[in-house]
Amino acid sequence: MSTHIPDVLLARLLTAQRVTAFTGAGISAESGVPTFRGNEGLWKKFKPEELANLSAFMKNPDLVWEWYQARRTIIGTVQPNDGHRALVEMEVLFPSCTVITQNVDNLHRRAGSRNIVELHGNIERNYCLSCGATYDGTDLPHTAGVPRCTRSGCTGLIRPDVVWFGEMLPEDEWEGAVRASATADVFFSIGTSAVVYPAASLPLTAKQQGAFLVEINTERTPLTPSADLFLQGVSGEVLPAIVHAVRERRTP
Numbered sequence: 001m002s003t004h005i006p007d008v009l010l011a012r013l014l015t016a017q018r019v020t021a022f023t024g025a026g027i028s029a030e031s032g033v034p035t036f037r038g039n040e041g042l043w044k045k046f047k048p049e050e051l052a053n054l055s056a057f058m059k060n061p062d063l064v065w066e067w068y069q070a071r072r073t074i075i076g077t078v079q080p081n082d083g084h085r086a087l088v089e090m091e092v093l094f095p096s097c098t099v100i101t102q103n104v105d106n107l108h109r110r111a112g113s114r115n116i117v118e119l120h121g122n123i124e125r126n127y128c129l130s131c132g133a134t135y136d137g138t139d140l141p142h143t144a145g146v147p148r149c150t151r152s153g154c155t156g157l158i159r160p161d162v163v164w165f166g167e168m169l170p171e172d173e174w175e176g177a178v179r180a181s182a183t184a185d186v187f188f189s190i191g192t193s194a195v196v197y198p199a200a201s202l203p204l205t206a207k208q209q210g211a212f213l214v215e216i217n218t219e220r221t222p223l224t225p226s227a228d229l230f231l232q233g234v235s236g237e238v239l240p241a242i243v244h245a246v247r248e249r250r251t252p
């Protein structure tokens with residue numbers, strides 16, 4: 001609890017009705033989720049953008065599927081961290097709290113957050129390219145390569161329910177994200193480089209609509225000059241400190 005939480009933020013939080021947290025790769029990295037851009041063994045010769053797109057999947061579905069299976073295996077070994085858990089506590093602390101995440105690793109859900117907008121999908125979910133039937137990790141047919149749809153008469157390819165390069169964000173999720181941003185009293189941008197549009201526009205939307213914009217990051221980003229407050233550090237330390245400070249002020 002060494003992070004100092006400025007009074008200006010506490011004052012906002014003590015009267016906030018709606019708090020929105022927007023998370024990116026940084027909070028996952030704190031749990032040990034790799035970016036898949038480094039030297040991860042078998043897959044190091046591929047760039048994510050070479051595998052995470054529809055034409056790569058159509059050309060070599062087994063290869064792309066195996067890459068996602070490898071990612072799922074790694075994600076299965078990591079745990080949500082104190083940053084994820086502090087956001088779960090915020091659902092209790094504020095009348096309305098929404099997590100908008102760019103991460104596909106399901107860690108917010110595993111931590112216990114319930115009000116989540118998954119802008120880029122969720123690696124634990126899948127769907128059939130032909131009929132749209134959904135499959136979660138547990139009801140997938142067991143196959144060596146890419147599984148095929150088992151719904152009657154359909155043998156379509158099953159793909160991960162994640163947004164690939166070149167694909168639009170899911171409309172419902174995007175609208176939910178814009179709504180949660182535009183109505184926020186306090187908006188936290190957490191562990192995101194804030195450069196990938198359209199998602200990067202959400203903190204600015206929040207600010208334009210009157211939110212107090214707080215950035216939590218280990219380093220400054222293009223968003224930092226627009227933030228009302230920049231808290232430098234990891235989410236696993238800063239977010240619990242915020243929750244702690246709000247609790248302390250509220251206790252009579």
Ligand SMILES: [Zn+2]
Nearest residue numbers: 128131149154
């Ligand atoms: Zn199908």
